[in-house]
Amino acid sequence: MLDAALRDGTAHRQCVFELFGRRLSGGRRFGVAAGQGRLLSLLREFRFGDDELRFLRDERVVSAETLEYLAGYRFRGSIEGYREGELYFPGSPLLTVTGTFADAVILETLALSVMNFDSAVATAAARMSIAAGDRPLAEMGSRRAHEQGAIAAARAAYITGFDATSNLEAGRAWGVPTMGTAAHAWTLLHDTEEDAFRAQLESLGPDTTLLVDTYDIAEGVRRAVALGGKRLGGVRIDSGDLPLVAADVREQLDALGNTDTKITVTSDLDEYAIAALAASPVDSYGVGTSLVTGSGYPTAGLVYKLVARQSASGEWIPVAKKALDKGSTGGAKQAFRILQNGVAVEEHVRLASNEPAPEGSRSLVVPLIAEGEIDAAHEGPEGVRAARAHHMTVRRELPVRALALSKSDPAIPTSLV
Amino acid sequence: MLDAALRDGTAHRQCVFELFGRRLSGGRRFGVAAGQGRLLSLLREFRFGDDELRFLRDERVVSAETLEYLAGYRFRGSIEGYREGELYFPGSPLLTVTGTFADAVILETLALSVMNFDSAVATAAARMSIAAGDRPLAEMGSRRAHEQGAIAAARAAYITGFDATSNLEAGRAWGVPTMGTAAHAWTLLHDTEEDAFRAQLESLGPDTTLLVDTYDIAEGVRRAVALGGKRLGGVRIDSGDLPLVAADVREQLDALGNTDTKITVTSDLDEYAIAALAASPVDSYGVGTSLVTGSGYPTAGLVYKLVARQSASGEWIPVAKKALDKGSTGGAKQAFRILQNGVAVEEHVRLASNEPAPEGSRSLVVPLIAEGEIDAAHEGPEGVRAARAHHMTVRRELPVRALALSKSDPAIPTSLV
Structure with a gap:
């Protein structure tokens, strides 16, 4: 032309x-x-x-x-x-x-x-932010988007209400607050879940969030509290029926006296799943795939x-x-x-x-x-x-x-x- | 970690x-x-x-x-x-x-x-390629993907059966064959559709493809043939009910003696729309949005x-x-x-x-x-x-x-x- x-x-x-x-x-x-x-x-x-x-x-x-x-x-x-x-x-x-x-x-x-x-x-993120209300949202979808699109997605999500991203380049280039998380590979790398939790606590202090669903969730929570003590920052759940599991974990944490330990959930969430968790004892959400793909409408x-x-x-x-x-x-x-x-x-x-x-x-x-x-x-x-x-x-x-x-x-x- | x-x-x-x-x-x-x-x-x-x-x-x-x-x-x-x-x-x-x-x-x-x-x-493109059979497929979706993702998409589509892309950078960086097309802006830029067609024919020769649906399709086809003659390469249709429109345009072209002038269609095609056009007199397809977004499954x-x-x-x-x-x-x-x-x-x-x-x-x-x-x-x-x-x-x-x-x-x- x-x-x-x-x-x-x-x-x-x-x-x-x-x-x-x-x-x-x-x-x-x-x-x-x-x-x-x-x-x-x-x-x-x-x-x-x-x-x-x-x-x-x-x-x-x-x-x-x-x-x-x-x-x-x-x-x-x-x-x-x-x-x-x-x-x-x-x-x-x-x-x-x-x-x-x-x-x-x-x-x-x-x-x-x-x-x-x-x-x-940005539009998908705004809907998730509305659904999440006051609970913090972390962007964790880089791996499900083109490698450069991932950075743009973290940036767009922050503009419309997300609080942090796991994409460090979005932090460096655009000033988006960053956060990290332990993957299942972290637990599997160690000889026991106990070794993995102890190493994470020693490296990052008790305010860290431990991933408790690699083997058995109830056992993972018990172990996390035994090692992290009353000041344990949080536990993360990445599988299972989240409303049921979150309620069980909250009950277990409270019974152990860890009323201040927070619960983060992260399994294939979208705005509808977030809304469905509104009445569950969840303290924050991590969202990946559905966010970076526009929750069904990628363009x-x-x-x-x-x-x-x-x-x-x-x-x-x-x-x-x-x-x-x-x-x-x-x-x-x-x-x-x-x-x-x-x-x-x-x-x-x-x-x-x-x-x-x-x-x-x-x-x-x-x-x-x-x-x-x-x-x-x-x-x-x-x-x-x-x-x-x-x-x-x-x-x-x-x-x-x-x-x-x-x-x-x-x-x-x-x-x- | x-x-x-x-x-x-x-x-x-x-x-x-x-x-x-x-x-x-x-x-x-x-x-x-x-x-x-x-x-x-x-x-x-x-x-x-x-x-x-x-x-x-x-x-x-x-x-x-x-x-x-x-x-x-x-x-x-x-x-x-x-x-x-x-x-x-x-x-x-x-x-x-x-x-x-x-x-x-x-x-x-x-x-x-x-x-x-x-x-x-690549998976979406392979399905489209199977649906298209021997008819050529052009990738035209850059504008509906992240600007770097667009280049990767053109590359992936070529690997699984597309024949060309409108993304020139995919040509430069990856050797994907490139093609261009006239947009509606080309026709609208000119004082009349006739001016636009004539300028395109003068610049690119009679083997070019003219976009005929900016105003009235039948009138556009008549004008395209009048200006391009028997050697007119093709006409493109980018709107309307494609099976019906393609049949009408083919009939009109044949009646005008332009049996060798090809028909390209391009309006929001996906593998299902391509399959539905198998019996229509269409010579090639241009695919955009659905291709670069994985046809419903963007990751x-x-x-x-x-x-x-x-x-x-x-x-x-x-x-x-x-x-x-x-x-x-x-x-x-x-x-x-x-x-x-x-x-x-x-x-x-x-x-x-x-x-x-x-x-x-x-x-x-x-x-x-x-x-x-x-x-x-x-x-x-x-x-x-x-x-x-x-x-x-x-x-x-x-x-x-x-x-x-x-x-x-x-x-x-x-x-x-």
């Missing part, structure tokens, strides 16, 4: 692309937009290097003119969009990218990859569409595909969340104008890149902290019906005017 | 870890092991650099002794395993990692991340378990966790596929021994890393080509019932002796 557009001159037409979702995956009641901070950092480095240009030339993928354009490429346009951690609904204009066709079309795959993956995980289904362009004479023209099930709405847009008594009641999306914001509304769109200049406040650990804080604030605006886990319609309607 | 194991000396015990699946995801009848070539290349570079060590020190994640160990880390053990592209069944020992506990335990997350993601995509659910270790006195001891639903089988293993008249009938897994291979069997395990030395034949584009060739060969051994798409038991039983 770029090659042909450079040839016929349309590559230089000013365009507006919009990144949005036509619907919410899986009958969810809200989505969470995530990935903006990662995308901005990736765009800082988005260049075509010698290796890439050589491949494109050797394989005759593009013409010499296009190679020259790519060699000098950096994004010189503008992007505005929803803050990272913001909620979204069908038709919310999450990113609006303005630039020449060539400058903007080339970002499509990167922008969608980042936003689709991170938003899918947010966001799309990137041309919505307006300049004509040869410089006039702005709204454009849209016409298919019934895959239509889009032409024109650059603004978005506001309308609140009544602090509760969200409508996603108000309208064609860009100088009209004042609707009464009682919060504007949803902020500048991210202005004519090639990236706003660094959204990047790095600082950006992650801001996104988490923003998410926690705006989640409080959701109506109560948005907090249910069952499939339904979006929690608030989108008005597109 | 590493910290405590270095402290109590168990870090230096020789261990065997096994990477395997307890079951096949989603009632699939076979799995495809993929990622080995990527894993070996990642292990070549698997070191702890200054930034990583500084983070671990500043955050007090590990002790000074462990930092020193990590600073000198490189994997010095051995890995043997299934070839990339090989089929697998529950209990197949996909990778067997031998080394000190410290050397081997640290690979767990990386090995699982790579093999879980790549095998999930293969593989685990990495300690199965044997040396005692303090140097004796080998098989070890296993006892949980009912999450058990494992102790001891290092060998694996053979038993064939009758060229058809696979059993996955034969046994504890490692010097016994001869079972009669009529094919040995499934090959060396990948020998005492730290990586077998480069599995890496890079050459490894990808070999994996694809191997997959196509062993897929022919599957019994006919393995080719059905419906949920069922594994196509052959695993005997674990």
Whole structure:
């Protein structure tokens, strides 16, 4: 496309692309937009290097003119969009990218990859966080995601309510708090469970959490308390029927006088399993597979569409595909969340104008890149902290019906005017 | 774990870890092991650099002794395993990692991340390839996966039967054939559909494929033929009820005399939709979302378990966790596929021994890393080509019932002796 557009001159037409979702995956009641901070950092480095240009030339993928354009490429346009951690609904204009066709079309795959993956995980994590209430959540799913996706998943989960991750790179690169855990391999490595527990207690102190289900849970708990004493921090259970097992273990710990020793559970949890444990004596959750795979919806289904362009004479023209099930709405847009008594009641999306914001509304769109200049406040650990804080604030605006886990319609309607 | 194991000396015990699946995801009848070539290349570079060590020190994640160990880390053990592209069944020992506990335990997350993601995509792609028969398949899902996962997905899909990818980096890094396509933005960028078609034909020649569903499909086809002539390569349809639309478009093309112009379809296809189009006049498929997300099963659910270790006195001891639903089988293993008249009938897994291979069997395990030395034949584009060739060969051994798409038991039983 770029090659042909450079040839016929349309590559230089000013365009507006919009990144949005036509619907919410899986009958969810809200989505969470995530990935903006990662995308901005990736765009800082988005260049075509010698290796890439050589491949494109050797394989005759593009013409010499296009190679020259790519060699000098950096994004010189503008992007505005929803803050990272913001909620979204069908038709919310999450990113609006303005630039020449060539400058903007080339970002499509990167922008969608980042936003689709991170938003899918962030949305699932928000639902788990709601289900967990005040109990802490640890992200432990790295091994069930692509090795780089795992880092992004830990980051997205932290933004929408998880408290820590087992992914140390997410700690180093993004400032996500990290935690560790002993695996069954730790117990099996030692000649006896007693040896394993003693070595862990000596290394990490009594405040550590011992994994008690390698052999027999009741025996494991007895041994953990005998070695760790009253100050034993916690025990972890990773198998079995968790509500039953948690109740038994709590009873056993209390009978042994270890009323302050906490119980962590971790076996294939998702938001539904977490909700089902609400009445069980569980102190914290570790979540893996279902989190990093978006709990059944591993991509947010966001799309990137041309919505307006300049004509040869410089006039702005709204454009849209016409298919019934895959239509889009032409024109650059603004978005506001309308609140009544602090509760969200409508996603108000309208064609860009100088009209004042609707009464009682919060504007949803902020500048991210202005004519090639990236706003660094959204990047790095600082950006992650801001996104988490923003998410926690705006989640409080959701109506109560948005907090249910069952499939339904979006929690608030989108008005597109 | 590493910290405590270095402290109590168990870090230096020789261990065997096994990477395997307890079951096949989603009632699939076979799995495809993929990622080995990527894993070996990642292990070549698997070191702890200054930034990583500084983070671990500043955050007090590990002790000074462990930092020193990590600073000198490189994997010095051995890995043997299934070839990339090989089929697998529950209990197949996909990778067997031998080394000190410290050397081997640290690979767990990386090995699982790579093999879980790549095998999930490869397995879905194999099912789609079976459903497509001789019709070519193009991978077009980058935008619905993490930006790095997208490259791995394109690679995995090629190994199990896709013919090309729209991900150029997969072409550059792994030698996967690449293809491009015009998006709706291309048509919308131009003042008329006619302008867009003409520019594309001028740039790419009549053998190109024109996207005909931006406005009205019948009108788009008429215009495509009028401009492209009898030599027009193809038309692409990306919306609507594909069996109906494909039949209409074929009829229209034939009536216009364009019997050689091909039809490509691309709208949210998965293996079931592809199978449903078997009787439709479709010439090739483009698959996106469902491919890169494993068609409902985005992770293969593989685990990495300690199965044997040396005692303090140097004796080998098989070890296993006892949980009912999450058990494992102790001891290092060998694996053979038993064939009758060229058809696979059993996955034969046994504890490692010097016994001869079972009669009529094919040995499934090959060396990948020998005492730290990586077998480069599995890496890079050459490894990808070999994996694809191997997959196509062993897929022919599957019994006919393995080719059905419906949920069922594994196509052959695993005997674990």
